[in-house]
Amino acid sequence: MTSYDDGMTERPYHHGDLKNALLAAAVEAIAQHGPAALSLRDLARRAGVSHAAPAHHFGDKAGLLTELATEGYDLMAEAVRSAGPDLVEAGVGYVRFAVEHRSHFEVMFQPALLHPDDPGLVAARARADAALSAALAASRPERAEQREAKLAAWSLAHGFAALWVNGAMPDLVDRDPAGVARPVLRNLFGG
Amino acid sequence: MTSYDDGMTERPYHHGDLKNALLAAAVEAIAQHGPAALSLRDLARRAGVSHAAPAHHFGDKAGLLTELATEGYDLMAEAVRSAGPDLVEAGVGYVRFAVEHRSHFEVMFQPALLHPDDPGLVAARARADAALSAALAASRPERAEQREAKLAAWSLAHGFAALWVNGAMPDLVDRDPAGVARPVLRNLFGG
DNA sequence: CATCGTAACTTGTCATTGACAAGATATGGG
DNA sequence: CCCATATCTTGTCAATGACAAGTTACGATG
Numbered sequence: 001m002t003s004y005d006d007g008m009t010e011r012p013y014h015h016g017d018l019k020n021a022l023l024a025a026a027v028e029a030i031a032q033h034g035p036a037a038l039s040l041r042d043l044a045r046r047a048g049v050s051h052a053a054p055a056h057h058f059g060d061k062a063g064l065l066t067e068l069a070t071e072g073y074d075l076m077a078e079a080v081r082s083a084g085p086d087l088v089e090a091g092v093g094y095v096r097f098a099v100e101h102r103s104h105f106e107v108m109f110q111p112a113l114l115h116p117d118d119p120g121l122v123a124a125r126a127r128a129d130a131a132l133s134a135a136l137a138a139s140r141p142e143r144a145e146q147r148e149a150k151l152a153a154w155s156l157a158h159g160f161a162a163l164w165v166n167g168a169m170p171d172l173v174d175r176d177p178a179g180v181a182r183p184v185l186r187n188l189f190g191g
Numbered sequence: 192m193t194s195y196d197d198g199m200t201e202r203p204y205h206h207g208d209l210k211n212a213l214l215a216a217a218v219e220a221i222a223q224h225g226p227a228a229l230s231l232r233d234l235a236r237r238a239g240v241s242h243a244a245p246a247h248h249f250g251d252k253a254g255l256l257t258e259l260a261t262e263g264y265d266l267m268a269e270a271v272r273s274a275g276p277d278l279v280e281a282g283v284g285y286v287r288f289a290v291e292h293r294s295h296f297e298v299m300f301q302p303a304l305l306h307p308d309d310p311g312l313v314a315a316r317a318r319a320d321a322a323l324s325a326a327l328a329a330s331r332p333e334r335a336e337q338r339e340a341k342l343a344a345w346s347l348a349h350g351f352a353a354l355w356v357n358g359a360m361p362d363l364v365d366r367d368p369a370g371v372a373r374p375v376l377r378n379l380f381g382g
Numbered sequence: 383c384a385t386c387g388t389a390a391c392t393t394g395t396c397a398t399t400g401a402c403a404a405g406a407t408a409t410g411g412g
Numbered sequence: 413c414c415c416a417t418a419t420c421t422t423g424t425c426a427a428t429g430a431c432a433a434g435t436t437a438c439g440a441t442g
Contacts, residue, residue: 014408014419034303036227041399050421052402057419061400109357112225116358151360151371152347152378159350160342166300167307169342180342187343190381205390205437232428241392243431248390252429 019057021047026068030103035065035113065107066114066121072104073124077131087139090132091157091185092178098161099177105165140189149189156188157181210248212238217259221294226256226304256298257305257312263295264315268322278330281323282348282376283369289352290368296356331380340380347379348372 015021025046029038040054040061047053058064076097083093098105107113114121132154137144160181163169172180206212216237220229231245231252238244249255267288274284289296298304305312323345328335351372354360363371 012408018419034301036301036304039399040401051399052422053420055401109353109359110225110227111358113227148374148378151351151375155350155354155375156343156347156379157350158354159346159348161350162300162353163346163349167302168300183339184342184346187339187380188347189378209390230428231430242428243393244391246430 015047015049015053018047018049018053022054022057022064023068023071026064027101027103030068030106035103035107035110038065040064062114066118068104069108069114070118070121070124072101072108073121073128075101075104076108077124077128080128080131080135083135085135085138087135087153087188088182088185090135090139091153091160092181094157095161095164095181096178098165102165105161109162143189152188156185160184206238206240206244209238209240209244213245213248213255214259214262217255218294221259221297226294226298226301229256231255253305257309259295260299260305261309261312261315263292263299264312264319266292266295267299268315268319271319271322271326274326276326276329278326278344278379279373279376281326281330282344282351283372285348286352286355286372287369289356293356296352300353334380343379347376351375 022043025043026038029042029046038061041051043064044051044053054064058067076094079093079097080090083089133144133150136150136153140149143149164172164177164181167173169180213234216234217229220233220237229252232242234255235242235244245255249258267285270284270288271281274280324335324341327341327344331340334340355363355368355372358364360371
């Protein structure tokens with residue numbers, strides 16, 4: 001212990017969990033001002049470290065966002081999986097994920113902000129894709145092999161989520177997104 | 192004429208059409224590196240003017256992007272209207288607009304980058320919204336008053352367009368987006 | 383045609399940022 | 413106990429957005 005413990009201002013040389021602290025700060029910052037306005041130096045300030053500390057863990061800004069996106073794909077896969085065997089509920093899970101993890105969601109679909117070929121990212125994306133395929137197969141086995149069916153289900157859920165998150169449905173902003181999404185999603189496949 | 196005409200390097204004090212030149216340069220720059228990487232100084236260089244010239248016409252960066260988004264909503268309304276009375280073809284028009292005017296499309300749905308309450312933008316958005324409502328009413332008059340139906344159609348087309356533009360369908364990147372979208376869009380409303 | 387108000391553009395400046403280089407400090411395995 | 417290495421700091425540079433103040437051209441008006 002070189003640092004004298006004078007209460008909350010204590011700042012040991014080693015943060016201990018800086019990487020996660022920075023990711024958490026990024027989620028907050030993005031929720032406030034969007035991914036484009038994200039500043040590594042601001043994250044460093046929020047975490048109480050020097051301005052160059054983030055670079056050590058992520059390389060550059062795109063590296064940090066790539067890690068966030070990777071987390072996001074796994075959160076998304078989990079949300080879709082835990083929705084059960086009903087395709088509509090899987091879609092509701094997709095929408096719920098987007099709204100509850102808005103920062104992750106926004107970053108995931110802005111490839112210009114990240115390292116799109118990062119192996120970890122590609123793998124996580126594949127896991128999420130598998131979860132979507134599984135949801136379709138569980139609910140509509142007869143269409144599981146149709147590419148159009150999967151694209152339609154994905155597009156519908158993704159479109160609703162994107163429009164909601166981007167504030168394109170201002171009239172509905174007060175309501176529960178899952179409740180609004182459910183009857184919308186039911187229109188697909190004549191179900 | 193204070194500027195001696197020495198060929199292509201001529202640079203009169205007044206550009207003549209700087210505003211449109213900057214918007215066109217922005218479309219190109221965004222197509223190359225995304226809206227987040229856009230630099231007003233880079234646009235000024237492309238147009239051959241000083242680094243502070245853009246501010247005169249747009250106030251700030253968000254102002255320029257707001258104008259681009261406004262253009263985009265009108266292009267989108269036109270694309271949907273000119274698709275005819277079939278809802279599926281309206282959706283194809285929506286997708287085609289997104290792909291052919293990718294820069295506009297990306298900016299339109301990133302409210303953090305623009306002045307979201309700009310009167311011109313709000314009005315253009317309303318015009319586009321009216322075009323979407325009209326497409327639904329022309330094709331499925333019995334559903335014209337259902338909010339869920341409109342949201343479903345919009346979400347499906349928007350989701351497909353967004354996923355395509357964001358490179359989330361890497362396998363299909365070589366094919367004609369309209370041709371891929373058409374059978375996908377047909378799944379809605381049991382049609 | 384002379385003048386003047388104003389729009390269009392320039393030059394200069396400042397704080398902020400991302401990236402990089404080089405140095406300081408702690409940690410844990412041997 | 414010691415050192416190789418991961419972690420973090422300090423210092424610096426070029427680029428950027430925004431703003432202030434000055435310059436030039438246009439066009440309406442008399």
